[in-house]
Amino acid sequence: MYAVIKTGGKQYRVSQNDVIKVEKLPGEVGSTLEIPSVLAVGYGESLRVGSPTVEGASVVAEILGQDRDKKIIVFKKKRRKGYTKRQGHRQSFTNIKIREIKA
Numbered sequence: 001m002y003a004v005i006k007t008g009g010k011q012y013r014v015s016q017n018d019v020i021k022v023e024k025l026p027g028e029v030g031s032t033l034e035i036p037s038v039l040a041v042g043y044g045e046s047l048r049v050g051s052p053t054v055e056g057a058s059v060v061a062e063i064l065g066q067d068r069d070k071k072i073i074v075f076k077k078k079r080r081k082g083y084t085k086r087q088g089h090r091q092s093f094t095n096i097k098i099r100e101i102k103a
Contacts, residue, residue: 003041005035020096030063034058059102065095072089
């Protein structure tokens with residue numbers, strides 16, 4: 001069984017016991033959270049697609065960790081003008097493990 005969920009403006013195809021990295025979600029490490037925005041649920045050859053979400057479906061996940069990604073460097077330059085700008089960014093993320101798909 002698998003589900004397509006939407007969180008943090010992105011969509012993920014998840015199954016039970018999958019570990020995924022998503023945009024930062026509120027909660028403590030070890031706590032569980034319920035993701036109600038399930039766009040599709042599939043089992044074998046059958047597929048239920050919601051409009052926009054599947055009615056009564058949700059995904060239960062456990063928070064494994066809250067962390068920040070590696071730093072990326074944003075560098076801007078305009079040639080022949082002497083303009084350069086260097087900026088760094090670290091995105092926060094949450095590691096979650098999918099415990100159960102309720103369909």
